[in-house]
Every structure is written in C-alpha cells, then in structure tokens.
Amino acid sequence: MTGQDWAFSGIVVGLLTIATVVGQVVKRQPHLGLHAAAIESFNGRVRAWWIICSLLAVAFLNYGLTVLLFGFLRSRRHAWATTARCSGCFSSSRHCSTC
Numbered sequence: 001m002t003g004q005d006w007a008f009s010g011i012v013v014g015l016l017t018i019a020t021v022v023g024q025v026v027k028r029q030p031h032l033g034l035h036a037a038a039i040e041s042f043n044g045r046v047r048a049w050w051i052i053c054s055l056l057a058v059a060f061l062n063y064g065l066t067v068l069l070f071g072f073l074r075s076r077r078h079a080w081a082t083t084a085r086c087s088g089c090f091s092s093s094r095h096c097s098t099c
Contacts, residue, residue: 012053019046 023043026034059069
C-alpha cells in the first residue's frame with residue numbers, strides 16, 4: 001500500500017470513529033427529543049460500515065482473501081435475492097404487519 005492508501009484508510013477510520021462517538025452520545029441523551037428508532041438505525045448503519053471496511057481491509061491485504069470474500073458475498077446475495085420478502089419494507093416475511 002502506498003502513502004495515499006494509508007492516508008485514505010486513516011480518514012475512513014477517523015470518520016467512522018466520529019460517527020460512532022456521535023451515535024453513542026446521542027443515544028445516551030434522551031432529552032434531545034430525537035426519535036429512538038432513528039438513532040438505533042443510525043448506529044446500526046455505522047456498525048455495518050465498520051464491518052464492511054474491516055472485511056475489505058483484510059481482503060485487500062491478500063489476493064486470495066479478496067477472491068474468497070467476494071465469492072462469499074456473491075453467494076449471499078443470491079440467497080437473499082431468492083428469499084421471499086415483503087415488497088414494502090423488505091422484511092423476511094412476504095406480507096408484514098407494518099405495510
């Protein structure tokens with residue numbers, strides 16, 4: 001990896017760290033009047049980005065790991081696409097109670 005790659009990685013980790021801290025601080029302050037589900041959704045998305053970035057960082061260190069990772073993701077995408085889901089919110093049931 002070049003110096004620019006390390007700088008970009010540092011920026012991504014820094015932004016994810018800031019997003020994590022902000023999400024946790026807002027979660028612990030209910031008097032702000034923010035919707036709890038929105039905060040939980042934000043924190044869940046930040047966790048997902050941590051996982052994605054971690055997997056990509058590990059995969060790009062080794063060509064074989066990259067091939068395995070994207071092969072696994074391709075197989076999971078196919079499994080997700082063939083599962084019956086609600087067309088309104090994509091929950092795992094064909095018709096959920098919220099739509």
